[in-house]
């Protein structure tokens with residue numbers, strides 16, 4: 536399967552490249568009694584059908600092996616490699632599979648995808664070959680890729696004790712050690728109707744999806760959902776780690792990631808919006824931003840980037856990445872960042888800065904008057920939530936988020952992220968630049 540390191544937040548997802556269809560008209564979502572289904576209805580010439588299964592696997596890399604075997608079992612090796620209209624992915628929470636086609640092919644798409652629920656019956660020879668394929672994926676992603684290596688090691692430290700701490704890809708030893716029996720057991724435990732969510736987007740209506748589910752006899756939930764709660768995160772005790780990746784030829788860079796617990800929980804979507812807004816503020820050259828103190832006033836960093844996102848309703852992660860200015864050590868950049876963040880946290884974000892960044896922040900959401908833009912945004916949003924085992928908000932609630940942003944909450948988040956927690960720092964580049 537094509538695998539590509541992400542993209543939006545944290546860099547540890549194994550995600551396939553998904554060609555985005557074009558939509559217009561409005562979006563419709565439903566969740567039926569028998570199935571978890573979300574339908575994004577739009578007038579488009581293509582239909583995309585995605586099935587997502589939560590895996591909650593602690594065994595490094597095993598869910599990814601199951602993904603490969605289940606796709607092989609369902610669509611076959613030839614079709615898989617030749618077909619541009621299908622793919623599969625694994626992330627720390629879930630495995631997903633998708634097919635696309637013309638609207639009148641919906642029955643066929645769902646018929647094929649329903650094979651994912653069938654027991655694995657891949658010949659032993661192919662199961663062994665699949666391990667070799669995954670080893671090649673490992674080489675493509677990790678060998679001579681210090682940023683990817685750092686990302687895995689940092690996640691393992693920051694998320695210690697949680698499922699998401701385990702590597703999606705695994706080490707070469709993990710991969711060589713995958714057993715077909717373990718994969719079958721994990722597949723049987725996870726690829727069940729109770730644990731599956733179907734997301735259909737594009738040129739179909741809710742009614743057509745309902746009819747197609749009946750036609751293909753899509754497997755219905757047999758019992759109450761065993762794992763319907765979104766995943767929660769438990770922060771291990773506060774601690775720091777420093778990882779070093781000496782690379783003679785590489786340009787020097789420091790990556791700092793920090794996870795902290797909020798004093799009280801905030802609904803996930805609202806927390807995400809605040810985290811993104813806070814990161815936008817910290818990236819500016821305005822009072823309360825980091826660009827003045829780190830770049831323009833003191834020439835500590837040549838360039839930097841801050842991102843922030845929630846892990847659940849109570850935990851937030853911040854990632855700072857910077858290239859040092861001439862003659863500045865990575866250690867000095869790290870210290871300047873921590874000191875500056877503490878100072879900003881003490882004084883709070885000035886009102887003028889908050890208002891100015893807030894005015895630009897509306898670009899985060901689509902133009903709700905533009906059906907095409909809104910539908911595309913909602914399709915991405917829905918898949919992103921389902922892929923992290925969370926329920927997407929209905930459109931009306933998403934539209935209300937903007938009004939619920941508050942300056943006070945931004946300051947609370949800032950105090951949290953500048954306070955205690957778990958911190959992982961990576962130094963990458965010529966080692967004489969480290970200290």
Ligand SMILES: [Zn+2]
Nearest residue numbers: 536538599672
């Ligand atoms: Zn793969």
